[in-house]
Amino acid sequence: MPSTDFAELLEKHPPVEESLIEILHDVQLAHRYLPRPALVAVAAHCAVPLARVMSVATFYKAFSLEPKGEKVLKVCMGTACHVKGASQLLDEAERLLGCKCGETTADGRYTLEEVNCVGACAMAPLVIEDEQYHGKFKPVDMKLLLKAGE
Amino acid sequence: MSEIILNGRKVKVRKGEFLLAVARREGIEIPTLCQHDAVEPAGACRLCLVEVTRPEWEGWSKLVTSCLFPAEDGLIVSTDSAPVHKTRKGILELLMARSPNAVPVRELARQYGIEQCPYPVQHDGDNCILCDICTRVCQNLVTGAISRIDRGVGKRVATPFAEPSTDCVGCLACAKSCPTAAIPYEDEGLRRTIWGKTFEVASCAGCGAPTVTAEQAAWIEQSKGVSREDQLVCDRCKAQKTAAAYQKLAW
Known part of the structure; x- marks a missing residue:
């Protein structure tokens, strides 16, 4: 560069x-x-x-020294989201993207991260794609969300 | 002039003074690990906690870091009350778990009667207690070659990218100001290695003793205006030169 x-x-x-x-x-x-x-x-x-x-x-978490994916997919692991099954969402995201939490997919399209609370607990469980909040998220929605991004 | 009550005694304080400075002036001992006279207080080690209250607080009190708390008029301060002692002991237990080999930490833990650390002890733990003295000294007094990297449990002191730093002048200020001797360096004759960078140390023009590194000399010349020739004389030779000059004057 x-x-x-x-x-x-x-x-x-x-x-x-x-x-x-x-x-x-x-x-x-x-x-x-x-x-x-x-x-x-x-x-x-x-x-x-x-x-x-x-x-x-x-x-600051907002900065990264490693290249991030084109999109950043965050799964909220806060208390409310945790109770509503956030870990299943993270598992599903890891399975579909083929990368672990905190990593970027091989094709560089997605970075998968967990966050500890985004302050929208009424919408739990939450998945945030870039700045877009998706509330009341179910594991089956993950596939649709990732497909819509293609 | 304002007045505070320090351990039950009325004490006059100047505007803008911090509690720690007042207490030390009054001969009251407060343990610290991150306090260094060369730099501003940072409140990093939390050991200097004291309890403060005011008559109008109706019995409420709070614990504050005395190194950063201004001595305001009417404040009632206790430097060794039961809550202070208990909290300080708790902090020391955490420090003991992190850096059990750091001498000042062990010494304070002994003073506070800690025999068994209640937390899992990292026996081969780093001596660095993240007091921030080295980084403050380097950034404020030298070139700012080291800083705190990351946050939380991963926080550490390092050069950028953990590589030999172009900013480092090899002055050893960081290592010498470290209260727990956590910064390794080698200083053998005219060779010095610190933060992965090796320096040549110039020898004294008078007696050949090691003086400063070339990088250090250049930096001091540029920032403080002290000529290289003056820096290449060791303290001993300087003292002898001064003494000789005085002798001439006296005769």
């Missing part, structure tokens, strides 16, 4: 430490992860040590 790719993105933000998270969000959105050259470029832009960027980039 040539560093010129980030130049345009960096220009939108003032070169101060306060821009750090905003820029990382933009990079994550554009590349679905934080490539190493981007982290180096961001550190230089914000005039902070690379170590500072690393601590921020590894602290």
Whole structure:
């Protein structure tokens, strides 16, 4: 990834430490992860040590140092969802996608993750595909959801 | 000038002072592991907990980290009440489970009467208690080559990508400020290795003793304006030079 790719993105933000998270969000959105050259470029832009960027980039769940799939499928494992059988949803997702929770499918289409609560417990159990919330989810719905995404 | 009641005694405090500083000035001992005079307090180790209350709280009190709690007028502080002692002991038990080989942790655990740690002890556990002194020292006083990586149980101190850092100048400030000697380094003659990076240490122009690394000298020259020549003289030779100068003056 040539560093010129980030130049345009960096220009939108003032070169101060306060821009750090905003820029990382933009990079994550554009590349679905934080490539190493981007982290180096961001550190230089914000005039902070690379170590500072690393601590921020590894602290927040919103950032990833590994490429994420085109879509991120999250299964809520919060208390309400757990009671409503979220683990079966996760099992079904793992079976259909052929990857474990936290991993990305070989074709790079999906990343499967679990979340601990999304604050929509009335809709439990929940599956979130990118920013789309699917409530009262049943294991059979998983196949339909993944098919609709093809 | 404000006033607080510290362990039953009226104590005058300055505006913006923290409780820990006031207590230490008054000769009251509060254990800490993450406090370091070179950097701002961080409240990382939680050992400096004290109990605070006010008359208008009608008997309610709370535990706060004294290193970060401002000494406000009218505050009633107890540094070793039963809740403080109990909570501090609990923290020490957790630290003992994580870093049973760290000397200051063992020493404090002994002081607080911990004979058997109630949690599964990691006998070969890391000495690092994540007090954050090394990262604060490096970021605030040197180049910021190390930082905390990840969060929660996986949190650790490392260089970016756990590789030898281009920012590290090999000054050993992190290792020397570590309260639990958790940062390994090798310092043999004119060779020094830390965080996976090996440095050449320059020898003193006067006596040949090790002084600073080339990277360190360059960084100090650039950021503090101290010339390389001045840095390449060891403390002993500097002292002798100064003494000689004084002697000349005195005669």
